[in-house]
Amino acid sequence: MQNPYIPYPVVVDKIITEVDTKDIKTFRFKFVNPEDEQKYAYIPGQFGELSIYGKGESPIGIASSPTQKGYVEFTVQKAGVVTSALHEMEEGEMMGIRGPLGNSWPLQFLEGKNIVIVGGGFAFTTLRSLINYMLHEDNRKRFGNITVIYGARNPGLLLYKDELTEWGKRTDLNLNVTVDKGDATWKGREGFVPAVCKEVAPSKENAVAVICGPPVMIRFTLPVFFELGFSKENIITSLEMRMKCGIGKCGRCNVGSKYVCKDGPVFSLAELDKLTPEY
Amino acid sequence: MEKRLIKKDTLAGIAKKMAGDFLVWAPVKKEDNVLFEPMGKDGEPFFAYLNSKNAPKNVFFPHTETLMKYTRTPKGMVFSSEVNRADQSVLFGVRPCDAHSFVLLDKLFDQEKYKDAYYIEKRKSTTVIALACVKPPYATCFCTSVDGEPVSADGADILLTDIGGDYLVEFITKKGEKLASYFGDAKADAAADARKAEIAAQAKAAVTSKIPAHEVKPILDVNFDNPFWNTIHGKCLACGTCTYMCPTCHCFDISDEVKGADGIRLRSWDSCMFPLFTKETSGHNPRPSQKERWRQRTMHKFKYYVDMFGAISCVGCGRCVMSCPVNIDIRKVVEDISKL
Numbered sequence: 356m357q358n359p360y361i362p363y364p365v366v367v368d369k370i371i372t373e374v375d376t377k378d379i380k381t382f383r384f385k386f387v388n389p390e391d392e393q394k395y396a397y398i399p400g401q402f403g404e405l406s407i408y409g410k411g412e413s414p415i416g417i418a419s420s421p422t423q424k425g426y427v428e429f430t431v432q433k434a435g436v437v438t439s440a441l442h443e444m445e446e447g448e449m450m451g452i453r454g455p456l457g458n459s460w461p462l463q464f465l466e467g468k469n470i471v472i473v474g475g476g477f478a479f480t481t482l483r484s485l486i487n488y489m490l491h492e493d494n495r496k497r498f499g500n501i502t503v504i505y506g507a508r509n510p511g512l513l514l515y516k517d518e519l520t521e522w523g524k525r526t527d528l529n530l531n532v533t534v535d536k537g538d539a540t541w542k543g544r545e546g547f548v549p550a551v552c553k554e555v556a557p558s559k560e561n562a563v564a565v566i567c568g569p570p571v572m573i574r575f576t577l578p579v580f581f582e583l584g585f586s587k588e589n590i591i592t593s594l595e596m597r598m599k600c601g602i603g604k605c606g607r608c609n610v611g612s613k614y615v616c617k618d619g620p621v622f623s624l625a626e627l628d629k630l631t632p633e634y
Numbered sequence: 635m636e637k638r639l640i641k642k643d644t645l646a647g648i649a650k651k652m653a654g655d656f657l658v659w660a661p662v663k664k665e666d667n668v669l670f671e672p673m674g675k676d677g678e679p680f681f682a683y684l685n686s687k688n689a690p691k692n693v694f695f696p697h698t699e700t701l702m703k704y705t706r707t708p709k710g711m712v713f714s715s716e717v718n719r720a721d722q723s724v725l726f727g728v729r730p731c732d733a734h735s736f737v738l739l740d741k742l743f744d745q746e747k748y749k750d751a752y753y754i755e756k757r758k759s760t761t762v763i764a765l766a767c768v769k770p771p772y773a774t775c776f777c778t779s780v781d782g783e784p785v786s787a788d789g790a791d792i793l794l795t796d797i798g799g800d801y802l803v804e805f806i807t808k809k810g811e812k813l814a815s816y817f818g819d820a821k822a823d824a825a826a827d828a829r830k831a832e833i834a835a836q837a838k839a840a841v842t843s844k845i846p847a848h849e850v851k852p853i854l855d856v857n858f859d860n861p862f863w864n865t866i867h868g869k870c871l872a873c874g875t876c877t878y879m880c881p882t883c884h885c886f887d888i889s890d891e892v893k894g895a896d897g898i899r900l901r902s903w904d905s906c907m908f909p910l911f912t913k914e915t916s917g918h919n920p921r922p923s924q925k926e927r928w929r930q931r932t933m934h935k936f937k938y939y940v941d942m943f944g945a946i947s948c949v950g951c952g953r954c955v956m957s958c959p960v961n962i963d964i965r966k967v968v969e970d971i972s973k974l
Contacts, residue, residue: 358751360701360888360899364713408704408711408899409892435915448710597914599888602748605904606885607912609934610920611858612941617748631858633930634920 359602362406362451363391367444368426375511378433379477380442381418383426384452395455397421398462399484400593400621403454404601405429405441413437414598414616417455418480420487422494427452430480430514456601457620460485460565461591469499471557473576475506475548475568479514481593482567486522495527502557506533506548506572510541531555549575559584565591577624587624594620594627594634610634635807636814637822639800648816649679649726657723659693661686670725684771685729689881689953691739693725694756698902701752701888706895714896720755724813727765731777731949733789735881736762741943742884752901761809764790768833769840774952776843776965782949784841785834797829845965846972847936847946853974854937858929862974866932866967867924869960874905876954876962877931882947885911906930932967 365384373379382405386392397403397417404412413435419428429452433442444450460481470489474482482505489498503522507513513532522530533544533551544551548568557564564580566573573592580590596608596615603617611631613619622630640648652658653675660679662671667687673679705714736757743753767775767784777784787793791810794801802822805811877883887904891897904911907927913919921927939947948964955963 358716359748360752361713361716366709408713409890409897411890412888438915444710449707449712450710451713595914596920597912599886602750603745604742604748604750604884604886605888605901606906606934607904609930609938611933612938631933633858633926 357394359453360600362404362412362453363395364388365427365450365452367446367448367450370444370446373430373514373516378442379430379514380433381428381430381514382441382444383419383428384450385426387449392425392427395427395452397427397455398459399488400460400481401455401457402481402601402620403427403429403452403456404598405431405437406451406453407437407440407444408451410440411437412453412599413441414456414601416481416484416593416620418483420484420491422488422491430477430483432477453601457616458618460621461623462488465563465565466497467499467561469558469560469562470501471562471564472501472503472505473548473552473564473566473568474504475572476508476512477514478567478569478593479505482565483515483518485565486528487518490522490525490528499561500529501527502529502531502555504531504533504548504551504555506535506546506551506568508535510534510538510543529555547575548572549579552576552579556583559586559589563589563591567593587628590624591621592624592627594622596634635805636811637805637826638803638814638817639820639822639826640803640818642796642799642801644818645681645794645801646679649673650675650677652724652726652813652816653677657721658726659690659723660726670728679726681727681765685732685951685953687879689735689879689951690725690728690732691735691881691884693723693760694736694753695739695743695884695886698900699752701899701901704897704899706897711892711897719752720759723756723760724763725760726763727794728762728790729767729771729951730764730784730786730788730790730793731775731782731951732881733762733764734777734782734786734949735789735951737789738882738939738943738945738947738949739884741945761791761813762789763792763794763810763813766793766795766834766837768796768837770837772952772956774843774955774965775841775950776845776952777950778838778841779843779845779847780946780948780950783834784837785830795830795833797826797833800826802826802830843952843965845950845968847948847968850936850968850971851940853971854933857971857974858933860974862970863925863929865970866962867928870907870924870928870962871960872907872909872924872927873959874907875957875959876964877905877907878903879953879957881949881951881953882935906934932964932971935964936968936971
């Protein structure tokens with residue numbers, strides 16, 4: 356019986372500082388025991404517990420796609436005890452990861468549909484996993500049109516800048532990157548995510564919107580999609596709650612009768628409507 | 635399953651004999667309280683007790699438990715070992731309400747997908763001997779409202795019932811039968827059975843405190859936003875005693891402790907009554923006041939657990955009622971909900 360509390364040992368293989376403020380970094384981990392990579396087979400939208408012995412654990416969405424072999428990536432903002440310790444780590448150091456945990460983006464449901472991805476700020480990480488998964492040559496034909504709308508407060512806060520450039524060159528992806536306010540060098544779009552969604556106006560036909568961002572973005576983006584005619588079944592999002600065990604036992608991340616760690620973090624708006632509004 | 639009779643005054647001797655062979659948890663007098671503790675060969679069990687001050691859930695789910703050990707290396711702290719999780723044990727003389735709580739905790743810790751090895755291994759290696767309540771011990775007992783009975787083998791491997799001069803010993807499970815040799819060889823007759831049935835019926839009738847526990851589920855389903863929730867928590871001190879004493883409360887925290895080059899990761903009981911329980915790093919707290927925390931505790935026991943596992947997460951032991959320093963009474967809360 357695999358003990359779900361024991362992390363897989365990993366080495367910090369690569370650290371990428373994502374933003375100008377330097378408080379968001381992407382950590383690439385390699386498994387110390389190569390066979391653990393198989394055991395850690397994950398689906399975009401799942402998360403892991405980053406485990407630093409002596410400090411604790413922090414639940415973080417998986418930012419890489421399962422199509423990226425040989426490693427797993429997490430993009431982490433420096434905030435509390437564990438994430439601060441993580442930001443102090445150097446390449447070559449050892450730590451642990453638990454998981455993969457939670458449900459995932461509903462890949463089977465998304466298959467054959469047009470996909471609209473809406474992300475804001477730092478919440479783009481598991482959306483990036485989904486985008487890279489869908490864009491992979493083995494998977495691309497399983498999905499219809501892909502539209503991405505991604506916004507950050509300013510250009511320096513955009514994550515995955517190299518990847519955004521690459522995606523921008525593709526013809527099989529409609530990429531719309533926006534910032535609330537540009538700077539001297541910014542040549543792209545300016546404007547808040549909800550306004551850009553309105554402008555891009557993705558069709559509701561055979562479409563699913565996957566939306567992830569800060570509460571204020573969600574609040575103003577949802578009405579846009581309702582106006583475009585998207586049903587609550589076809590709007591998918593991901594919740595965050597304080598977590599410890601990640602396996603539905605420690606009792607703190609429930610929303611009504613569902614544990615966000617185990618039954619979520621991904622829910623459709625229709626599902627969320629059935630839960631208590633306590634998150 | 636087999637049934638035997640033992641003389642009442644031989645019970646302590648049986649527990650002591652077992653304590654020579656296993657780790658035996660038994661009710662032990664400690665100052666003014668009775669607690670379940672490992673009694674040791676020279677310990678003196680106290681079976682004439684009403685109920686233990688604390689629920690015996692700590693036998694399977696200790697207050698604090700080491701999950702794993704780790705050690706410092708030049709490349710950082712690395713995992714060093716798991717811990718020994720269970721010894722062959724006997725939990726001797728628990729009340730039926732507390733034995734019932736194990737059945738409820740099993741549903742959470744022993745799920746199909748995520749198995750909690752620490753709990754499960756202790757549970758598997760422990761034989762539960764229940765001691766029936768031939769008289770309900772307290773006026774606050776309400777087991778019959780929450781699927782329990784004062785004379786019940788639910789959750790027990792062996793059930794002992796005081797039928798006068800003797801205890802009727804019923805071996806409920808195979809695990810219980812393995813300890814049969816400790817209980818002499820006097821077979822119980824039909825008269826003993828009849829006497830037990832009579833006593834059980836009397837005991838059940840004597841539980842007079844009743845709550846409409848099953849009736850409130852559909853009411854809770856549609857009353858998350860009812861102003862009623864403003865009325866419970868006013869005097870709550872957020873001390874967490876109710877959750878600490880509760881046989882079915884299972885929430886825990888996971889934390890790390892380092893001493894020198896070595897460290898442990900441990901879990902310890904936590905409480906939904908505490909503000910920090912759900913407070914996020916950002917400062918956001920989905921349950922910002924005692925109102926939401928009381929709603930959570932009530933909902934968890936009488937709605938969420940029913941949704942998740944098909945059972946109410948309360949055994950009617952009344953410990954929270956007796957121990958609350960400001961006399962918040964879950965029986966009244968449930969009663970009030972039933973009138974919404």
